[in-house]
Each structure stands twice: as structure tokens, then as C-alpha cells.
Amino acid sequence: MTGTESRAVRLDAEEARRLRQQRVERIGRWLLPLAIMIAAIWFWDRICVWNEIPKYILPRPLEVLQTLHDDAGLLFTSLLFTLKITFLSLLLAVVGGVGLSVLFAQSKWVEMSFFPFAIVLQVTPIVAIFPLINIYVNNQTAKLLLCAWIVAFFPILSNTTLGLNSVDRNLRDLFRLNGASRWQELWHLRLPAAMPYFLGGLKIAGGLSLIGAVVAEFVAGASGQASGLASRIIEAGYRLNAPRLFAALILISLTGIVIFLVLSLISHLVLRRWHESALKQEG
Incomplete structure (x- = not known):
């Protein structure tokens, strides 16, 4: 493999890595907030159950x-x-x-x-x-x-x-x-x-x-x-x-x-x- 071909392979690999990173970031931009929101709602529900909080104070x-x-x-x-x-x-x-x-x-x-x-x-x-x-x-x-x-x-x-x-x-x-x-x-x-x-x-x-x-x-x-x-x-x-x-x-x-x-x-x-x-x- 010549030097030019080697550089082309490295550039292709770098470009593929960059595209994968962008794809992961796009998914994470929506997935991470959604996951945190679901976890927060679950924790809210568990607090009400564990502490037997009446619904007129904190509803589930x-x-x-x-x-x-x-x-x-x-x-x-x-x-x-x-x-x-x-x-x-x-x-x-x-x-x-x-x-x-x-x-x-x-x-x-x-x-x-x-x-x-x-x-x-x-x-x-x-x-x-x-x-x-x-x-x-x-x-x-x-x-x-x-x-x-x-x-x-x-x-x-x-x-x-x-x-x-x-x-x-x-x-x-x-x-x-x-x-x-x-x-x-x-x-x-x-x-x-x-x-x-x-x-x-x-x-x-x-x-x-x-x-x-x-x-x-x-x-x-x-x-x-x-x-x-x-x-x-x-x-x-x-x-x-x-x-x-x-x-x-x-x-x-x-x-x-x-x-x-x-x-x-x-x-x-x-x-x-x-x-x-x-x-x-x-x-």
C-alpha cells in the first residue's frame, strides 16, 4: 500500500468515526433527557409510596x-x-x-x-x-x-x-x-x-x-x-x-x-x- 492509499484509509476511518459520533450525539440528545425524566417520575412515585404521603400533599x-x-x-x-x-x-x-x-x-x-x-x-x-x-x-x-x-x-x-x-x-x-x-x-x-x-x-x-x-x-x-x-x-x-x-x-x-x-x-x-x-x- 502506498503512502497516498494509507492516508486515504486513515481519512476514511476518521470520517466513519466522526459520523458514528455524530449519530450517537443525535440519539443521546433525545434519549438522555427522556431517560432522566422517566427516572425522575419513577422516583417521585416511589417517594409517595415509601413515605405513604397522602395525595392532598403530594399525589402520585x-x-x-x-x-x-x-x-x-x-x-x-x-x-x-x-x-x-x-x-x-x-x-x-x-x-x-x-x-x-x-x-x-x-x-x-x-x-x-x-x-x-x-x-x-x-x-x-x-x-x-x-x-x-x-x-x-x-x-x-x-x-x-x-x-x-x-x-x-x-x-x-x-x-x-x-x-x-x-x-x-x-x-x-x-x-x-x-x-x-x-x-x-x-x-x-x-x-x-x-x-x-x-x-x-x-x-x-x-x-x-x-x-x-x-x-x-x-x-x-x-x-x-x-x-x-x-x-x-x-x-x-x-x-x-x-x-x-x-x-x-x-x-x-x-x-x-x-x-x-x-x-x-x-x-x-x-x-x-x-x-x-x-x-x-x-x-
Whole structure:
């Protein structure tokens, strides 16, 4: 065997080893979390059995699943209410955040004038703002929607503004040398460059909009004014109905996971053909 053939054999063996490693990693990325989750559920069940814990303190997993089945009508109706608040607030956060980011990118004076107010909304706890909203807003859905929007708005605004301001100066100079207007520069250069930042902020805002909706429902549900999953949790806590409480918590968690996965898929589909982050994932 010549030296060239020997190197070719070694390269083929290295390539085969690399492909096997990638295949194992792909399988392990799903198999390991699933195995750990199954082990955690089994351990949860065994703790209840070994310590004879009553179900109104800590229900067994099968009792939670049974409650999820028996109370499906009530729980999924509440889930739809929570989802309505979540997605409407996310939509408003996208429209408002992107629109205000464009204004910030077009005028530094606008950014310096209004960005501090966005920071104030972000750093103020929503539970502190809700009593004021409760006084000035009469519609219950509008109250919850406003609270969830406040939580989801800032990540969209800050990430998109960062993306619009992070365009390569050489490309901006090239556009100006070719006589492009500010809006042509915005549409053909700055918005595409800001897309990865916007999608990153969207994934954050998706989870925060759900959190904001649930927190707002908790505050409103404490006075019997909400009908989402948070109000079901409060009601179950008052009645010591732990299986229903855990079932509602599971629905909220699964909803958050689904929202994150859907937004991650959207981000990948948008960026996969041209942005480096998505290309690396495919490689």
C-alpha cells in the first residue's frame, strides 16, 4: 500500500468515526433527557409510596394523569384562555417592539427619549404595576393582556434595536455611496441583519409572555376575576386538590416547552439558508 492509499484509509476511518459520533450525539440528545425524566417520575412515585404521603400533599404521577383526564374539560378551557392572552400579548410585543426599534434606528433622539421608559417598564415587577392597571382598566382581558405585554415587550425591543445598530459600517457606507435612501438602507440592509437578533428576542419573549399571562392571572385570580390556568391552581390550592394543581402546572410547563420549540423551529427555518448560526447547526 502506498503512502497516498494509507492516508486515504486513515481519512476514511476518521470520517466513519466522526459520523458514528455524530449519530450517537443525535440519539443521546433525545434519549438522555427522556431517560432522566422517566427516572425522575419513577422516583417521585416511589417517594409517595415509601413515605405513604397522602395525595392532598403530594399525589402520585398516575393520580395526576387521571385528574388531567377527568378534569380535561375544565383544564383545557382554562388553557385556551391562557393561550389567548399569551399569543395576543406576544403579537402586540412584536408589533410594538419592532416598530419602536425601527424608529430608534432612524433617530438617535427618539431612542434617547423613549428607551429609558422601556427600561422602567422592564425592571418594575408586574405585581407592583397590576394594582394600578386594575384601577384604570375596566376590561378584565385587557388587564391581563397589558400585563403580559409589558413583560414580553422589552426583549423584542432591545434585541431588535441591537440588531439594527449592529450593521457593518462598511456596508452602510457602500449603500450611501450608491445613493440609497434611509428607508432603502433599512429595508435591504438593516432589517435582514437584525433578523437573528429579533428571532433571539422572540424566543425569549415567547416564554415571558406565558409567564406574564400566568402571573397576571395569579394576581387577578386571587380576587376571583380570572379563568385561566393560574386561577385553577389557586382554586385547587384552596381546596387542597393537589392532583388538579399538579395537572395545571404540567399543562403550563408543556405549553412553555411547545412555545419555545415552535419559535426555535421558526428561527431555524428563517435563518437556515443564509445565517451562520443555523448553518453551523446543520453542519
